[in-house]
Amino acid sequence: MSIIKLKQKPSPRNPGSGTWHDFSLLQPVLFLVAGLTSCGQEPASERASPLAEGDTVSITVMATADVHGRVRAWDYYRDQEEPRYALSKVATLVDSVRAAHEHTLLLDAGDWLQGNPFAEYFAMHDPQNRHYPFLAATDHMDYDAIVLGNHEFNFGLEYLNRQIEMTDTPVIGANIYHRGTEEPAYPPYIFREIAGLRIAIVGLTTPGSAVWDRPRVEGILDFADGLEAAHRFVQEVRDEHRADVVIILAHTGLDGGTSYHRDDLGDENFGRAVGEEVPGVDLLVLGHTHRAIDDVVLEGADGREVGVIQPGRWASHLGVAEMDVVRQQDGTIRVVSISTANHSVAEVDEHPGIIALTREAHEDVVAFVTEPMAMTDDEWSARDSRKKDTPIIDLIQTVQKEQTGAQLSAAAAFNTSVSFGPGPITRGDISLLYPYYNTLYKMQITGEQIRSFLEHTSQYYTTETDEEGNPVVNRGWPGFNFDMLAGVTYVLDLRNHPGERVTKLMYNGEPVDGDDQFTIAINSYRAEGGGGFDMLHDAPVLMTIDRSVGDMILEYLQDKEVIRYEDVFKENWHLVY
Template structure:
């Protein structure tokens, strides 16, 4: 029955105003509720990260996959599908795009100011919200000034000011641990009944590491599950008939460990919690990525047997939990549920197509801040002493990759400086994303020397990856590079003008590792296929691999800064998988690059030629790049690059003498 109702609820519902005479197709729970039953819809936004407008400030262009203004346009329609509803936000609304940085670093927050994301949220009738980890990125004082502008309450049960009381409850919290809403719900006969809905919030305990500079000595966190066990009974004592957890925490393991970052599955198991809205992981649940996960029923939309949802990120989805409640004496109980993450766009082949338009009221509330942010992203935040280009990123050490590695090394060194890995050397792995290929002859990074604006960062780093650090050995570093070197065809010594690059090998899997030096012997066959499968077990393309001027010790341990795609096993690099991850940052690689440029003021991204091709006598190779690369061919260190005519489909052909 549950699954049948879920299937019905996922249809494309018609919506509109009664005044306009439009038909509203009610959710089955509202349409079929009996006299002693009521339908309650819980609507969730999560991980907005200041995305109010459907606009990518890094790329400086509209984007149909994001924006609270788009999500808002379906809230009224979705409310109309249900007899009763509440709207909550699950955290991470305050930081994550240039608008957030503009308000925090440039304009600031004076007493009485209302933050733009709060302006947008205030138009929508939220009932409650909790905190995410990114709310702390700008410090406690800034955060509380922002919260003061909201016309809805914030709750967080595991952010404390001091030690726990003997009861397990700490009255010295920064916010209320929960609220109990007194509401009325209409039953199937149209009669109203009182109901008391409890909402309790949680933040990942890892904020004490991620934002130690803002929180150390000022705040403490509690384990999410233990905090729930302490506070939920009190909510029951105060008469909460239905308790919904606002968990800014992913759907994690089924086995308890103290202070888990992703604890929503275990939280759902706390006695007294009836439903759970989640986030933090930037995924949509129910969704295919949760198929087969222990403790999760993707078809029924339950987490640990409780109704649950995760509404994507940046406003991409509205999370929906629909509850059919039944009056049992003087209390309500859940007799059935469905869950859905309803999107604001759909993908058509490689393109996106909007399913909704923006809600004008939300955009109007934030328009002045949007315009100010556009001016901000188009204004220089630093300078580069050398141009940042990727025309030769696949054949030589490259400045556009170099700056990414510099920023990642800077960030991970800072993050790990006080922990168990503080004494280990930090390397950095980065790959060129804009390197021609299917993108065409103009698909290259090209930022001139001089001022660097925030929007230029999109040219340096295309994807919204987050930073991770993995713990590897010197032997792992070599295999990592062997895999990367698979982008090159095997070259026959003494032969002229051989094709250098394998077009089936994606440029985003050509990792350059900064912090070591090495050469690539093109006369050797590749050791791995483009999919990471063993190809030539005895091959060794990576030669003269050194750290600190000496041959690398295969047993030495290294920390390598990378992104969540690679750290999670993306690209099937040998020896690199999620179990090697020692630090999963809350920050995107883009944000880290921006912070690095702002911190440094002036950057010097000149490539240091830490890798090269091993010389092969009387041998040359050909490769294609964008014709605009001609302006930089003479600047490439350690590589003899010369024009060799026109390539295919607008590309230019170049020759390297090895």
């Protein structure tokens, strides 16, 4: 594929074919600057001539979503090339689209600050405190806007806002308010002027951050209902700012339900509701659920067709939506046709400009993640960790119990493809074992809550078995929501329906009664309500450790120097099916 030089963003002082509004560049500086200024109209001289009656303009909208640190085509966990994912490959496709289409936009639907060792290095370990390379790349690639996803808050507001201040790319989020107000803490939308058309891009995000990152946002930010915010800001850009076309750039799924249970929060995945219930929306650019969705058109509340594009995860695809916009006889401007398609990067070359831009960062991260932390003579694998107790999960459990002094521990097999040993165990190995930036809680729970916890998590499995006699997984239940417990002995009989599956539950050889009291080590996502574990809602929090569980595992291995199965493994649960 030919390489074409990336086009440069028009200067706000010399807008050329596109006008950028200063409003889109306002960022909260540790929330000391109160409020956003209103978005005024730009001088008429800066706007292109409006469409004549019957004229048609084609606009091509490109999109990425849930990049999660995949800037380069490299697997930092295994220290090898990864051809399926890379923003550097997306950049090559972007050049080709721009070469073929006169009027284009480039957007990202959130979750770009966290997600792999590359991203975590710059948040937690970079001694130079550099500009996060993803944002340096979005500047270089001339992104028109990126929206805030829930994982943008994982490392705290200070780091997030400092990175936003360092970037030229507009970062938006309409339903993130200053605490106790309805005043957006980040720009709610931006405008682009294309061929006389005013294009509004409204940013929305899942309100789940109020649950999953409560310690980092509580008392500072409120996360409003995405559907309600869409009604508010779409009407605002249509009525007050005369937007001709409205694009919703949202870190939310088209469908998918809600994984938390908070009466004061809106739905986690509200994309379809916005498309079908909010008048004035032309295109949904979505993320969060890591799905690749194209060739979908919804019927909008006002009868218009609403296109949908969701470009997968990890920069696996460039999503492309093509819209034809026409001025009709009555003078109104309307999107008269829309098509969407996702384009894989698997067979695409990395863009030399992005390679050059990120070369030093890439080399620094490779050197960091390949550093050995400990040695082992055993082979550690998570392949069967959701079917039986395994040493690799007990490694997590042991660390959590030692860090908190709790009687019990809960952990999940986040990635069943992880394995290491015999030989050195590297930082990359542990990043693959524990890829999320979760901190650690110590809570007090009852025997009744333990039983309810196990019944809830057992929904990962159906009551059926496959042809080989293995239990059949419930595809609607994420693997990261199948938690295993250490410290109690238990049996789950999958032949029974959830609610009747715990057939044995013992502690120190004695049956667990409902009013027995225990302490449990559990990650922050789960403790704050992630995964719908409502039984923990009122459990007293005895301790919080505001460090990554992954870092705690690394420290444990460094102290041990050599790790063996017998150091951590104690089989305490099994399944019946």
